[in-house]
Structures are given as structure tokens and as C-alpha cells.
Amino acid sequence: MANPSTARVSNTDATVQEPGGYSGSTSGISGGNTAIRKSVAYTQGGTYSQSAVYSETKGFPTAYKAVECDSPAIDRS
Numbered sequence: 001m002a003n004p005s006t007a008r009v010s011n012t013d014a015t016v017q018e019p020g021g022y023s024g025s026t027s028g029i030s031g032g033n034t035a036i037r038k039s040v041a042y043t044q045g046g047t048y049s050q051s052a053v054y055s056e057t058k059g060f061p062t063a064y065k066a067v068e069c070d071s072p073a074i075d076r077s
Contacts, residue, residue, distance in 0.1 A: 023069040035060030
């Protein structure tokens with residue numbers, strides 16, 4: 001995985017881990033670890049297409065630890 005989520009840690013006690021995970025908090029596509037989500041367009045004819053537009057989210061929460069934060073997965077090497 002290029003951008004796996006890491007365990008969430010409670011703000012009040014660094015030893016308490018919450019369920020799930022989150023993306024990192026640094027910016028940048030090539031070297032960062034924020035979650036990237038590509039935009040998808042739906043046409044009246046019933047077709048979907050992926051756009052070049054994307055959103056970059058710091059601290060993106062996920063239900064599970066160690067899952068890919070980018071959708072679709074991006075090779076950041």
C-alpha cells in the first residue's frame with residue numbers, strides 16, 4: 001500500500017487507541033500522506049467517468065487500520 005491508514009490515538013491519553021485508522025496530516029501528493037479522492041462524473045446515459053479533479057484530506061478517518069487511504073490507490077513512489 002502506498003498510503004496505509006495508521007491507528008487513531010486518543011488526544012487525552014496517548015496510550016489509548018481508538019478503533020479504525022486515519023490518513024496522515026502532511027500535504028502533498030508525491031511525498032505526502034493525506035487521503036486523495038478522485039471525482040467521478042455520472043452522465044444521463046448511465047456511464048461513469050473519472051475526472052482529473054481530486055480532493056486531498058488531512059486526517060481522513062477510516063473504519064479499519066492499515067487500509068489504503070487513496071481512492072483509487074495512487075503509487076506515490
